[in-house]
Amino acid sequence: MAGSIPASATADGAPVPAAAAAQRPLVSPWAEAWRRFRKHRLAVVSAVILAFIILAVLFGPFIWTVPINEIDFRARLQGPSWDHPLGTDDLGQDLLARMLYGGRISLAVGFAAMLVAVLIGTTVGAVAGIASGPVDAALMWVTDLFLSLPELPLLLLVIYLFREPLRALVGPEMGIFILIVAVIGGFRWMPVARLVRAQFFSLREKEFVEAARALGASTPRLVVRHILPNALGPVIVAATIDIAAAIIAESTLSFLGLGFPPDVPTWGRLLYDAKDQLDYAPHWALFPGLAIFLTVLTINFVGDGLRDALDPRRVV
């Protein structure tokens, strides 16, 4: 473990020779992770593309200020041009503006759902892993129960039950956002919980944990300070996969006409609207499809790279 061995301090406090320092530069755990991550070429390229997509949807609408719902019948179903870099849909609405706006929602859904899943999963996994015994058994039953619930039908049920009250509370877009995030997040935490629990089981028997316990560290301190940081590697990887899954789930819902209201151009909705004109206005479906494809693919590669980088036992 690169980070667990003090690189500079020695028992007698003798000054480190300058030559030695030059031979073995200071390496923090994060720098080491970054070094390992860089070696994964695809992950680096993916990270750049992903960063570009995120920056584009965050700041794009400030640069490309065409309204997303300006109907212009003279410019229907046009292919890419200087006026409309990604073309227009059948009402003459600018697709670039719609994609940038929709990307915000699709990405926000992805990241928010991932956060929910990781938070719940880590908590459940950590409690089960450290408590063991009946608490562990009960929590794992709950996990198995959730694993066996079908996601899509349940999502439909939840939307049907809670859409109206939430709409009244926070408005239609925010309401459906909360619902989708809650449901997707609420159904993706189980793998995370199992991962974390397994990590806890192995880590809590390690020497450094025993040492900390011998020094009188309380259980919460053991968990938060010593075990959890070492268990996070697989969690981060699982989280990236969850982002991709959430984006796809949102697209599925919009494609079924069940997600956001029809005038909110999420990437899935754009695809749904475009499907009937696929053969003569392919650009309309191509760009949102490409955006979903690229986002999901790059997130998966970044996750792959992170797994390599954060696994200290792996030699890169």
Next chain:
Amino acid sequence: MTEDQLRELIGRVRRGTLSRRGFIRRMAAVGFTAPMCTQLLALYGISPAAAQSVPPYRPTRRGGGQLKILYWQAPTLLNPHFATGTKDQDASRVFYEPLAGWAADGTLHPILAAEIPSIDNKGLAEDGRSVTWKLKRGVKWHDGQEFTADDVVFNWEYARNPAVAAVTSGSYRDINVVKVDDYTVRVEFPRPTPFWADAFVAATGQLIPKHLFKDYAGANSRDAPTNLRPVGTGAYRFVSFAAGDTVRAEANPNYHLPNRPFFDQVEIKGGGDAVSAARAVLQTGDFDFAWNLQVDDETLRRLEAAGRGRVNIVEGGNIEHIQLNATDPNREVDGERSHISTQHPAFRDPAVRQAMALLLDRQSIQEFIYGRTGPATPNFLNAPPRFRSPNMRMEFNVDRANQILDQAGWARGRDGIRQKDGVRLRFVFQTSVNAPRQRTQQIYQQAARRAGIEIEIKSVVASVFFSSDVANPDTYGKFYADMQMYTTTMPQADPGRFMNQFVSWEIAQKANNWSGRNIVRWRNEEYDRIYREAEQELDPVKRAALFIRMNDLVVGSNHIIPVVQRPLVSGSAVNLRPVLSGWDTTLWLLSDWYRET
């Protein structure tokens, strides 16, 4: 055209100084053709010349191979008296036949009747209280039994029996049917009836055999094996049926018309969606005919360009329209929203409703969304043309809408949305999930935004929206929204039943499980009175005037905003010669279909 002028014209036709065709042409000029026109002449004793309303049948022999028909909604049963929706009616029509059907020009075409009743042939009573049908002789059911007047009388008894629970009961409940002899029946009405050709005619008039159904004419009606294995008189006889999938039929060698049918086999395949159905006929040519192509015109044109098929557009009375809720969907009274005792906070102001009508850009919706498949219209009642009101106008004018709202005191708030006395002009606009409808919603939304009205778009899956599920809040019958849009169909060539959807006793509410037809919950005493008057009126001209007044009342209130007409659109292979009609089922004259070689 005044009543006197019309009477004079009819007089000229009677004396023979004006041809029947010339009469219809003149009537068309003043908005007056279609089915009722023939009835009008029939009432005055002028019968149509035979077989001029249906295109001539050319083939001289049978053996035309297979005909493959695609229905993207599959038939689920084959008894016309239980047919839910046109898919079942059409599939039943392959095997069963009525006494007469409605041709595209609105004339009656005899099928199992020897002739169409008129005053001349003593079929039609002068007081409008009875009609006598003469049946064709020598017609045989597919199992060889003779078709007689007993079968006709049985269908009346069967359909009107509440234990049978037939969906066609409405056409048979209030009439009396008497067998005169083996080949003659008389239909008697309790009062003078202007629209006499309902029972035994067209979709609800398909006749089932007495000898196979007589043991199932009660509460056990649904158990009849013949419900799924039809034995009729039609040009094609039953081969196999898989509910929700395929109907197969073969030529009936003993059909009662010469040289017919043309095809050896007919296959009706169900499933898929409208776009893929259009593709299968127009582009790839996998099928010969596709029913009800609810596809935007742009797509149809492009598919048609492949040259394998063509699009048939037949005018009917179906109307896509927007409803502005007369009641308040956000207040609950006795556990029921949109309760009849409430008033919509914004739409109770006529100025708001007028502005909403001015904000609907119907021309663009026609031009850019529906094309040939949806002509814009200012009227709710468009067909038959003699019922079409000349008084309504459609206008798209954002400036005027703004002006009207300003004058009525609806001032723009800080966010640009107008409000007055704490009521904001913010409306939930629901419809079914359907691409052209979502497009229309967006066009309307944008125009409304320019006038300081915010429209929130909501789309509900069609199977939920059009369901009669009492537990579901999203159905069109409940109308728990400020506005909604859908198509009302007009299956009959007479507006009597069509226009009862705005009478006060039909209001949809909890008490009738939201099955009432007045979904917009609009009430008007004058409308109620005129409707009752029209039910009794025998004089066709006065009756038409009453229906025009009804249309003007409801459209003039702006609670109903007509969008586009929805003619029947189907696709057929280029060499197929289908006979279609907007006033009858799609397969109403399948016996006359043939393929040109």
